[in-house]
Amino acid sequence: MRMAELNSLSQLLGLMKxxxxxxxxxxxxxPNDNSKNQVYLGGDFSALNIIPHGDIFTDGNDLAGSKRDRxxxxxxxxxxxxxxxxxxxxxxxxxxxxxxxxxxxxxxxGCEAAPSKIMAARDVGRTLFLGIAENGSIFAHAIDHxxxxxxxxxxxxxxxxxxxxxxxxxPSSILSSKESLLAELRRIYEMRWIxxxxxGRDGLKYPYAAxxxxxxxxxxxxxxxxxxxxxxxxxxxxxxxxxxxxxxRFTPKSPITLMTPEPNAGLYKEAGAxxxxxxxxxxxxxxxxxxxxxxxxYAFGKDFHADTGVRMMIDGFDRVSGKMTDIDGxxxxxxxxxxxxxxxxxxxxxxxWNRKHAQAAYVPSLLRTPPPEYAYGAEILLCEQTxxxxxxxxxxxxxxxxxxxxxxxxxxxxxxxxxxxxxxxxKHHQIRRMYHHSEIARVNDSTC
Numbered sequence: 036m037r038m039a040e041l042n043s044l045s046q047l048l049g050l051m052k053x054x055x056x057x058x059x060x061x062x063x064x065x066p067n068d069n070s071k072n073q074v075y076l077g078g079d080f081s082a083l084n085i086i087p088h089g090d091i092f093t094d095g096n097d098l099a100g101s102k103r104d105r106x107x108x109x110x111x112x113x114x115x116x117x118x119x120x121x122x123x124x125x126x127x128x129x130x131x132x133x134x135x136x137x138x139x140x141x142x143x144x145g146c147e148a149a150p151s152k153i154m155a156a157r158d159v160g161r162t163l164f165l166g167i168a169e170n171g172s173i174f175a176h177a178i179d180h181x182x183x184x185x186x187x188x189x190x191x192x193x194x195x196x197x198x199x200x201x202x203x204x205x206p207s208s209i210l211s212s213k214e215s216l217l218a219e220l221r222r223i224y225e226m227r228w229i230x231x232x233x234x235g236r237d238g239l240k241y242p243y244a245a246x247x248x249x250x251x252x253x254x255x256x257x258x259x260x261x262x263x264x265x266x267x268x269x270x271x272x273x274x275x276x277x278x279x280x281x282x283x284r285f286t287p288k289s290p291i292t293l294m295t296p297e298p299n300a301g302l303y304k305e306a307g308a309x310x311x312x313x314x315x316x317x318x319x320x321x322x323x324x325x326x327x328x329x330x331x332x333y334a335f336g337k338d339f340h341a342d343t344g345v346r347m348m349i350d351g352f353d354r355v356s357g358k359m360t361d362i363d364g365x366x367x368x369x370x371x372x373x374x375x376x377x378x379x380x381x382x383x384x385x386x387x388w389n390r391k392h393a394q395a396a397y398v399p400s401l402l403r404t405p406p407p408e409y410a411y412g413a414e415i416l417l418c419e420q421t422x423x424x425x426x427x428x429x430x431x432x433x434x435x436x437x438x439x440x441x442x443x444x445x446x447x448x449x450x451x452x453x454x455x456x457x458x459x460x461x462k463h464h465q466i467r468r469m470y471h472h473s474e475i476a477r478v479n480d481s482t483c
Contacts, residue, residue: 056166
């Protein structure tokens with residue numbers, strides 16, 4: 036079956052939007068980008084930030100020998116044209132951690148309406164479009180160099196994100212998602228002091244008195260409902276607020292929490308958080324009765340913690356080459372006897388990292404009371420094109436560290452209360468190490 040051809044960019048983007056795409060990217064295909072050789076998505080793992088995917092798993096079924104097992108992740112990809120959408124049931128991403136690189140494969144198999152003639156060819160000038168929906172669906176359309184859309188793409192300057200071009204969802208728009216975000220942050224900056232607030236599920240703003248209102252207030256002004264999932268906040272951007280003492284030096288009051296994943300292996304997972312704390316924790320040092328804590332700072336290369344008897348180890352990553360040697364490895368807390376107290380497996384950590392950190396904006400804030408009000412600074416740190424390998428490099432350099440706050444209250448009681456708080460943190464001035472590209476944008480600059 037031959038897909039019905041689209042002949043204008045506005046027509047294609049309109050169709051993408053009709054199917055539910057909120058972000059659209061284009062990949063100019065090289066001769067080797069075809070169904071035989073797969074489609075190359077970059078020489079690192081940054082493409083995982085753009086393309087929604089399922090759980091990462093190791094698949095040895097299609098290759099002989101466990102040494103050549105490949106890491107894969109399923110994607111829900113539909114080929115779309117004027118007649119509708121058609122699922123490519125075997126589409127997936129393949130991760131090659133030792134290179135590293137990512138490729139897309141299986142995008143034609145089992146889909147009669149796929150553009151086989153274009154995607155199986157080695158012709159120069161082909162372009163693949165990918166529309167990303169909020170639910171994780173991917174809508175694909177491919178064109179050859181004869182299609183008028185090719186000339187439209189060549190005539191405009193779109194922002195690059197790795198191997199992709201970011202295409203505004205509105206074909207008449209001259210603003211990229213970055214420019215749209217900065218325009219909103221400029222508006223918020225010009226509001227000066229804003230009463231502490233939180234956006235409700237009904238879309239209305241409500242007063243908020245707790246001390247952590249800086250982030251909620253910014254999110255409310257951006258129309259972002261509070262969420263605990265791992266999706267970006269605004270037009271594909273993760274927006275993070277951080278408190279400062281003034282808008283002159285912009286010195287952060289505290290480190291940045293990068294992510295808060297629970298361990299998915301080791302004794303913590305096998306026996307539970309309570310058993311973990313009882314074995315490796317210590318009595319509360321401030322004198323709170325019947326409370327056991329598991330805290331402290333754990334950084335790679337440091338000795339066993341004096342209070343807990345565990346240290347951080349990393350299995351499956353070569354610090355010298357900066358490459359992952361075993362995708363089934365992980366970040367571990369290990370005791371003197373080699374017992375793995377807790378572990379965060381790479382595959383799960385990658386999924387969490389990739390969905391949240393593709394593009395991030397760090398916004399400074401000031402607090403004044405009473406009543407609690409926030410003002411947001413003009414100096415915005417914009418970070419793009421992250422990669423889990425960069426996270427691991429920063430971890431082995433001791434820049435990223437584990438800073439837990441796990442505790443059991445009423446520890447000897449019938450119903451002890453366990454609080455989970457696992458967090459990986461970094462000092463603000465080191466955050467750029469987590470990204471391939473970063474810049475400072477000043478929203479009070481008329482050229483911004």
